[in-house]
Amino acid sequence: MKHTQPLPGDIGLTQISGVTGRLIRFGQWINGDGFADYEHTFLVLPGERLLEAEPGGARIRPLSEYDGSDVLYVCPEQLTEQQRERICAAADRYVGVPYSFLDYLAIATHRLHVPVPGLRRYVASSRHMICSQLVDQCYQDADVHLFSDGRWPGYVTPMALYTLLAR
Template sequence: MPGDFCLVHATGRLRDRWMGALVQWVTDSPCEHAAVYVGHVDGYDKPQCVEARPGGAGFIDADHYTGRALWSGGRLPAHLIPTDAQRQAIVAAALAKVGTPYGVLDIVAIGLAQRRLGSRVDARRAIAEQPWWVRRLMRTDRLICSELIDLVYEEAGVHLFTDGRPHQLVAPSDLWVLLGSPIGWWS
């Protein structure tokens, strides 16, 4: 359904696969890419997804992921299932992110946070007093795929993570855990 997101292994151009491998290695993730389904878009014959990628956020045919994606539909906890209005808002937010540059430094920042450096984060401190990697993640002018998912859901009023993490400190592995950490979904 529009607003659902998927998790996949990156394919396509060499730089996309290389960046996907970097995301997977740095964040210890069983998957390395995420996209949000937006449905039919003017100018495209097939339903589309929006994804963040090294060339900037853009469209990809939804059928590109057929048979190899883990979709959020039917897997999100009940309190996180978007309403119809929230789904429309997720799609609108995703469409507004098309063209947003890729956040290579965000991969490093998320990796640092996941390597237990997150103990330095105090949400009560002003942003200027936060470590550089927290300040980097607070920006939305560059995004990786999992940040894009978290941001468009948040803008639609669906807060996927309420564990006190800094805004957008989300790796593909965090989305995978959110969907129940299914074993063998990629095979």
Template sequence: MAVTTPLPGDFALTRIEGITGRLVAAGQALVGDAAPVQHAFVYVGMGKVVQAMPGGAELIPIEEASPVVQWSSGKFDLTGDQRRKIEQEAAALVGTPYSFLDYVSIALAHYRIRPVWVRDFVADTGHMICSQLVDEVYLRAGVHLFDDGRLPGDVTPGDLWKLLNPRRVTSTDRDLRRLAYG
């Protein structure tokens, strides 16, 4: 049954139309994160979401966001305090700059060719793509979405999709992910 009314603190996965969506989908496929979604945002209640966009993270009415493919609702046992913290942290990131370089950094990490200076530069800029914003607000609320050894922020919308739609993960899959992310 599809969730139609998310709770504050839930995140959503969506598709992006046009050339941008096709480029994100192709990039995700190249790093093994192929998924039917290319975007993510956080629901902060009162009919509003926070999403990272090329012009900077924004707070918008949910009706203006891309149609939701899947909500995280019911996938995580979040306390009321964690949900409130996720809302607060998402709102605090409104205006955070966006950078396509983060996609390149994640791809380089996947292929184990990311120089430390690239990783450090991306981390120091404070820029975030949509999936990084989701991961960051959850981390700030004390909820670690990933336990596979990746660095915070090394997250694509495809990673979030896989988190919500797990398949049987083999030890080889885990070993490869640990090699890719350190």
């Protein structure tokens, strides 16, 4: 479900410009998610805050950081208030978790069926995450499973969230 006024537990999808945005678009393309313009994901928290994965580690910031940006807010259709609270409560445990561009490579390796021992464990690890993995993990911690297609835990990109929730 798409909407314009964010609520705690919503997922923000936005663009990243420059080289980093182009690299993420390429990583999503390798993973079969296309070249569309959503390269970053964050979780809306109570108190006009958000949780996002960053190269220096996941952090909580003011939601106003995205004022003036083109952000699409999405969430599952039947998300309850109790689920929203549990999703947001999970956020604190991931502050500081390192960002890992290597997760895009690991996800692509899986998609291309390259046999790499320990790959599933690496992708599912919460010791390092890209932004979409971080958001998906908070949902999973609240026992809200966004994907029912049998994908590995952690096998999620910003465009996978867009495709699931915004189309």
